[in-house]
Amino acid sequence: MHGNGGGDSVDNGTAGDAIRIEGLTKTYAGRGGQPAKEALRGVDLTVPRGSVFGLLGPNGAGKSTLINILAGLVVKSSGSVRIWGWDQDVNPRQSRASIGVMPQELNLDPFFTPRGALEVQAGLYGVPKARRRSDEILRMVGLEDKADAYARTLSGGMRRRLLLAKALVHAPHVLVLDEPTAGVDIELRQMLWENVRRLNEERGMTVILTTHYLEEAEEMCGEIAIIDDGAVVARDRTSSLLGQIDARTMVIQPEEHTDALPSGPGLEAERREDGSIAVTYHAGQTGAERVLDAVRSAGIRIADVRTEQADLEDVFLSLTRGAHHRRSA
Structure with a gap:
């Protein structure tokens, strides 16, 4: 696929950035006597x-508002947004041409065929007929054999594929996937990720993913930002974020069933359904040997032991809890 109608980016010191957002705020006016809602607070x-x-x-954190501002669907209250070097206020046409968004909602015209929908979308972006790649895109998302079927006859999974195809018609530099795999089957999820990897690796397309599936972000994303209550509470390489949390869980399999649980400063113990005992501790404060001492002191004989590392969910909960605590203090 060729470049879009937006042309190349401008050289304004943001050459390494696909997106640059500074001081972004959005306040929705209150309705029916309700107070105004501050959805984004200086992102x-x-x-x-x-x-x-x-x-x-989490839900209500401001992710969708941020995505909708990038897509040009919501007007920001203040701040600046640059997409591929184009200032959204100064060059709205070029900034919008640089981004493609696959929305959560299945917003398709039921009377268009997939091919017809892509042709209309390409026309909206001013892609000349000679440079349209509708059939190539349909083939990529696995809708080749449904190119002339009405959208209303497509299954939910096929409609999701069509939303991805629509986001790609103008060959954007940046592809935004808003909760793309929520409620979809494993086959569709794998198809989406194969396409995303191909677009990223072969065409250099920048991909921004919002997701509730933390294991998905862990597997797919090199870098992550966590947004909570309208503010960015963390942004780092995925591996560095995981390294921030020094919580470890030691899982003890006792030789025989016991009601005893180890206790001690900095230790949290719980019994799991399989009879094992999970002891969570912070490696920076408590060594593994001290955990084992506490287990033995409780009279528990150890048949087996293993350690579990923190995962992205632990990071996420730790950071969002910390942000709420700081604001309420």
């Missing part, structure tokens, strides 16, 4: 070109 965020970047956060 600063850069997304490097060529990355697969994860944007994580």
